Amino acid sequence: MRYSALSIFKQALAGNLGWKPVWREPEPKPHYDVVIVGGGGHGLATAYYLAREFGIRNVAVVEKGYLGSGNVGRNTTIVRSNYMLPGNEPFYEFSLKLWEGLERELNYNVMLSQRGIISLYHNDGQRDHYTRRGNAMMMEGVAAEQLDRETLKKMLPFLNFDHARFPIIGGLLQRRAGTARHDAVAWGFARGADRLGVDLIQNCEVTGIRRENGVVTGVETTKGFIGCNRLALAAAGNSSRVGEMAGLKLPLESHVLQAFVTEGLKPCIDHVITYGAGHFYISQSDKGGLVFGAEIDGYSSYAQRGNLATAEHVMEEGVTMIPGLSRVRVLRAWGGVMDMSMDGSPIIDRTSIENLYLNCGWCYGGFKATPASGFCFAHLIAKGESHHVARALRLDRFERGFPIDEAGAGTQPNLH
Amino acid sequence: MASLISCPHCGTRPKEEFSIRGDAAPVRPAPLAADEVWHDYVHLRANPRGRIREHWQHVAGCRRWLVVERDNFTHEVFAVLDAAAERGGAQ
Numbered sequence: 001m002r003y004s005a006l007s008i009f010k011q012a013l014a015g016n017l018g019w020k021p022v023w024r025e026p027e028p029k030p031h032y033d034v035v036i037v038g039g040g041g042h043g044l045a046t047a048y049y050l051a052r053e054f055g056i057r058n059v060a061v062v063e064k065g066y067l068g069s070g071n072v073g074r075n076t077t078i079v080r081s082n083y084m085l086p087g088n089e090p091f092y093e094f095s096l097k098l099w100e101g102l103e104r105e106l107n108y109n110v111m112l113s114q115r116g117i118i119s120l121y122h123n124d125g126q127r128d129h130y131t132r133r134g135n136a137m138m139m140e141g142v143a144a145e146q147l148d149r150e151t152l153k154k155m156l157p158f159l160n161f162d163h164a165r166f167p168i169i170g171g172l173l174q175r176r177a178g179t180a181r182h183d184a185v186a187w188g189f190a191r192g193a194d195r196l197g198v199d200l201i202q203n204c205e206v207t208g209i210r211r212e213n214g215v216v217t218g219v220e221t222t223k224g225f226i227g228c229n230r231l232a233l234a235a236a237g238n239s240s241r242v243g244e245m246a247g248l249k250l251p252l253e254s255h256v257l258q259a260f261v262t263e264g265l266k267p268c269i270d271h272v273i274t275y276g277a278g279h280f281y282i283s284q285s286d287k288g289g290l291v292f293g294a295e296i297d298g299y300s301s302y303a304q305r306g307n308l309a310t311a312e313h314v315m316e317e318g319v320t321m322i323p324g325l326s327r328v329r330v331l332r333a334w335g336g337v338m339d340m341s342m343d344g345s346p347i348i349d350r351t352s353i354e355n356l357y358l359n360c361g362w363c364y365g366g367f368k369a370t371p372a373s374g375f376c377f378a379h380l381i382a383k384g385e386s387h388h389v390a391r392a393l394r395l396d397r398f399e400r401g402f403p404i405d406e407a408g409a410g411t412q413p414n415l416h
Numbered sequence: 417m418a419s420l421i422s423c424p425h426c427g428t429r430p431k432e433e434f435s436i437r438g439d440a441a442p443v444r445p446a447p448l449a450a451d452e453v454w455h456d457y458v459h460l461r462a463n464p465r466g467r468i469r470e471h472w473q474h475v476a477g478c479r480r481w482l483v484v485e486r487d488n489f490t491h492e493v494f495a496v497l498d499a500a501a502e503r504g505g506a507q
Contacts, residue, residue: 240463251459253438254488299436302465302489309419309431342459398459399451411458414436 003107022187023067023194028201031227032060034381035219037206037242038234039063041072041182042359042366044189044200045374046234046381048106051196053375054382059198060228062221064205068186071236071366074304074336076259076281076293078272079368080117080177081142084133087392087404088345089140094389095372096176102371108188111181111286117272118147118156118173120321122166126276130172137174145173156273160323166277177272179283185370201226209245209356216246216356232357232381234373237302237337239360246356251342251398253413256301256335257293257364258310262328264288273321280317290328292318296338296364298414306335338364343403344416348376348386349395357381358395363416422496425478433476440469440483440499465489471499 001007001020011018034050036043039061050056063069079099081092102110121127134144148170153161161168190200201223208220209231218227235242237254265288272283282292294314297306311333319326341347341361346369348359359377362369376390386394392404398411409415422428439461445453465488472484481499486492 238465240461241465244462249456249460249462251461253461253463254465300438300463300468300470300488301491303491305491307419307431307491313432399455412438414438 003109022191023200026199026201028060028062028199028204028221028223028226031218032199033058033228034230034232035059035226035228036061036232036234037219038070038236039067039190039200039202040070040234040236041068041186041189041370042236042362042373042377043234044186044193045370046232046359046377047193047198047200047374048189048196049375049378050382051193051198054378056382057197059193060201060226061193061198062201062204062206062219062226064203066202067190067200068183071336071338072186072370073183074259074334075182075364075367076283076291077179077182077285077367078117078177078281078283079112079180080174080272081368082117082119082133082137082144082172082174082177083406084136085404085406088406089137089142091372091376091389091393092368093140093142094375095369098371098375099180100176102185102188106188106192108184108191109181110184110188112178113180113286114176114178115271115283116173116175117177117274118152118171119274119276120152120159120168120171121276122168127170130170130276134172143175145175147171147173156271158268158322158324159273160321163320166320179272179285181286182367189370189374206242206245209242211246211353214353216353230355230357230381232359232377234359234377236360236362236366237339239339239358243358243360246351246353248351248358250358250360251347252339252361253300254302255296255299255338255340255414256303256306257296257338258306258314258333258335259291259293260311260314260330260333261285261289261291262330265290265328275317275321277320278317280314280321282318282322289331290325296340296414302337304335304337306333336364338362340413340416342398342411342413343405344407344409344413345404346373346393347395348373348380348390348393350380350384351395421472421484421493423474423477423480423482424496424498425480426474429474429477433474434472434482435475437471437473439463440471467494
């Protein structure tokens, strides 16, 4: 069913009884051209673009839970392309351009809201850093604006400008950045892929990767063996565990990242705002809740829950930036499992096993990358070579000495 | 994970006093070891789910390096040992 104003009107008149499920629930076939492990945003986007852009439709996505039950449903929904390094910026800008056409492309309302992201800074050194970052963006053709304190005071009067240690002296703005509805992105890609013939197999956990003469021939799952010509891993926080089934040792550590949402308020925060003095970011959802988060908890974790001390730290940072937050009640908190890579940047590449492909290491920046990640991964699987914006994201960059270290933190995953 | 860690030198302290380095399994190779050996040590991690050993430093206390043995799925802490003593070195 194609969605339109007319279809909504007709359904309303018919008591909304005519809506159909938006994807099938097929049993796995014995063999596919491509099997994708992981039914999150990236796996579903990969399946969609494989079918739509590259004509490979005999594809299955296997997911251990239900579609979108991992990180695509456990994030703070921010999309942006305000990166600095040449290996990253063109990739994330490609992603933002895909976001801008996604609703029309998928015939699905992903609620993209380009409300702008403002990264605050608090001293001269930070101002210089953000100036450099803005310049780096503009050199890639991406608009960036620097806002001074007086402009910010008019735009964001609720900020604590005169903090004794971290006075706000300005900010870097990317107007095209914003937020999207996280679940809708998963559902839109799932629906699009299903309509193109992709089998979406839920509640199907991969328990092993079968190899014959060094070549991957399929996956063992809780629903039996599924054969494939090419196997694509997009398992996010569980990448190391799935990779190990094929004998891979990856440059990843799994960490927990918490996020929070408050009770619904009237519209008060019009942008996405990040606090340069810490690592705090906040926006307001269309429903009215303030959605915010900060750094990862700092220790390796596979639990989808975090530590109370980190929650307290996040609240402290938030109240330091916006004193009025102290009067708002937090409704929910959640933790996602991040596959933190050694340089803080993602990996889209083939592996040492010829028909095994890898998409991982999204750290806590995977949501904004969803369309480009799927497109570039599908390109790699279909054509056997990296898409030009993803060439720097290869797995062997660590070995060759070409890491993409945005934070300049070195090979310590809990610092990215 | 518990918000408290029992340092063998300082007693039970808030987790925030500690800095976490990560997996204690990799062993630093000899300076002139092959590039692949160094790559493995610097970049690659087994990253298992379950019981692991990690290097933590009690930066706001005794400043000793510790080995924390815990489960990274249940967040249960089993043991906290002094790293040097654990390795059999001098205190």
